[in-house]
Every structure is written in structure tokens, then in C-alpha cells.
Amino acid sequence: MEIDGKVAVVTGGGSGIGRAMCLALAEHGADIVAADLNLAGAEQTAEAVRKLGRKAVAVQCDVTVPAQIGEALAKARSEFGRLDIVCNNAGISNRTPLFEDESGEWVKTVDINLTAVIEGTRQAVRAMQEGRGGVIVNTASMGGLLPMPGSPVYAATKAGVVNFTRSLAYLAEEANIRVNAVCPSFTDTPLVREGGEDRMEEMAKQVGGILQPEDVAQGVVDLVEDDSRAGAIMRVTVRGGRDYAKEIRP
Numbered sequence: 001m002e003i004d005g006k007v008a009v010v011t012g013g014g015s016g017i018g019r020a021m022c023l024a025l026a027e028h029g030a031d032i033v034a035a036d037l038n039l040a041g042a043e044q045t046a047e048a049v050r051k052l053g054r055k056a057v058a059v060q061c062d063v064t065v066p067a068q069i070g071e072a073l074a075k076a077r078s079e080f081g082r083l084d085i086v087c088n089n090a091g092i093s094n095r096t097p098l099f100e101d102e103s104g105e106w107v108k109t110v111d112i113n114l115t116a117v118i119e120g121t122r123q124a125v126r127a128m129q130e131g132r133g134g135v136i137v138n139t140a141s142m143g144g145l146l147p148m149p150g151s152p153v154y155a156a157t158k159a160g161v162v163n164f165t166r167s168l169a170y171l172a173e174e175a176n177i178r179v180n181a182v183c184p185s186f187t188d189t190p191l192v193r194e195g196g197e198d199r200m201e202e203m204a205k206q207v208g209g210i211l212q213p214e215d216v217a218q219g220v221v222d223l224v225e226d227d228s229r230a231g232a233i234m235r236v237t238v239r240g241g242r243d244y245a246k247e248i249r250p
């Protein structure tokens with residue numbers, strides 16, 4: 001898909017990887033709806049997009065509330081007249097050890113990282129079926145392809161996003177809607193920084209280095225622009241560079 005002149009909605013667009021996605025898509029000519037629980041963050045992103053010469057609007061959106069996802073998607077049409085690209089990117093880490101988690105932190109992780117991605121995709125497909133089709137990019141993780149003994153529920157949510165995405169490859173032919181996912185390895189964002197410098201260094205050693213959010217955003221741009229790979233899952237890693245996992249069709 002040619003990105004120039006298109007309209008994108010990015011959840012979690014107020015920080016980290018989501019903000020980098022908004023800026024990279026805008027650099028390629030898209031207008032942006034930055035949707036985030038943190039409205040101030042989304043507004044900063046929208047301001048940065050406008051400085052690039054594209055239109056942008058910030059929307060407060062809790063992705064665990066289906067009606068708020070709907071409002072963010074509707075904003076694309078009401079402000080900019082179309083909806084072409086949806087990035088279901090909002091997510092949280094889960095550092096509470098599972099067997100000590102008496103407050104149900106793990107349920108919240110599933111709600112945001114998996115359930116909301118399914119609902120976001122469901123609503124985006126419905127909206128795109130009314131239009132010309134489009135591209136949906138879900139943010140999974142290398143933790144969805146490899147075991148994460150320290151964060152098994154996070155790993156489960158991301159593996160869920162990977163196979164959910166692969167299972168929708170058929171929509172490309174049926175409805176001109178391509179659903180892809182990006183699987184970043186360790187990336188320098190507030191989400192990992194909140195774990196502390198020591199953990200950052202330890203993780204960086206384990207995976208061979210730290211990606212910048214812009215590296216992941218470039219992967220998303222490549223996925224959006226590549227018309228041939230329905231259901232493709234892109235790994236973005238420090239050592240391996242960008243790399244499409246094998247396409248699987250249901």
C-alpha cells in the first residue's frame with residue numbers, strides 16, 4: 001500500500017514504539033489519529049506529527065473499553081475522511097511473578113495485550129469492510145515466539161497476537177484487508193526503562209543489544225508498504241535485522 005495520503009490510527013500512540021509508528025507513517029505521508037490512555041502523551045505525538053507537515057489528532061482511548069476503540073476509529077473518518085491503517089499497539093509489561101499475583105495483574109495483561117488487540121482488529125475489519133480495505137498491524141513481541149520464563153502471561157498474550165494475526169491472512173483476498181504483526185525484541189522505551197537500568201543492561205546482554213523505537217516503526221512501514229505478504233509476522237531484532245517469519249495461511 002502507498003502510505004502517502006492515507007489515514008492511520010495508532011493505539012498506544014502517546015509513547016515509545018506507538019509514537020515512533022505515528023511519526024514514521026507521517027513521514028511517509030499519512031495523517032494520524034494518535035490514541036492513548038494518556039491523552040497528554042497522545043497530544044505530544046500529534047504535535048510532533050503536525051511539525052512534519054501532516055494532519056494529526058489526539059484521542060483519549062482505553063483499549064479495554066470497546067466503545068472507546070470505536071470512537072478512535074470513527075475519528076479517522078470524521079476528521080480526515082477515511083481509514084486505511086490501524087496499528088493495535090497499546091500494551092503493558094507484566095513483572096509481577098505469576099504465582100505471587102493475588103491481585104489479578106495477569107488478567108489486566110491479557111485484557112490489554114490480547115483481548116483489546118482482538119477487539120481492535122474486529123472493529124477495524126468491520127470499518128474497513130465498509131470502505132476500500134486496508135492494513136492492520138498488531139504489535140506482538142519476540143516474547144510471542146520464544147518462551148519468557150520471567151513473564152509467561154506476557155509471552156502468552158503475544159503468542160496469541162501472533163497466531164490470531166496469522167489466522168486472518170485470508171482476509172486479504174476476501175476483503176482487501178491485510179493483517180500483519182510485528183515482533184520486536186527488547187526496545188528502548190518507557191515500558192522497559194521502568195524496569196530500571198540494571199534490568200535494561202541485563203536484557204540487552206541477553207539479546208545482543210537494544211532496538212530503538214524507530215527500528216520497529218520502520219518495520220511497520222515496510223509491512224504496510226509490502227502488498228504481497230498477507231498474515232506475515234515480522235521479527236525486528238538487533239542481531240538478525242528485520243526478517244519476515246514464514247507466511248502461514250489457514
Ligand SMILES: NC(=O)c1ccc[n+]([C@@H]2O[C@H](COP(=O)([O-])OP(=O)(O)OC[C@H]3O[C@@H](n4cnc5c(N)ncnc54)[C@H](O)[C@@H]3O)[C@@H](O)[C@H]2O)c1
Nearest residue numbers: 012015016017037062063089090091141186187189190191
Ligand atoms: N519495549 C519493548 O522492549 C517491547 C518489545 C516487544 C514488544 N513491545 C510492545 O510494544 C508495544 C508498545 O510498547 P512500548 O515499549 O512502546 O511501551 P510504552 O509504555 O512506551 O507505550 C505503551 C503505550 O500504551 C499506552 N497504554 C497502556 N495501556 C493502555 C490502554 N488500556 N489503552 C490505551 N493505551 C494504553 C500507554 O499509555 C503508553 O503510551 C506494546 O504492545 C509492547 O508489549 C515492546
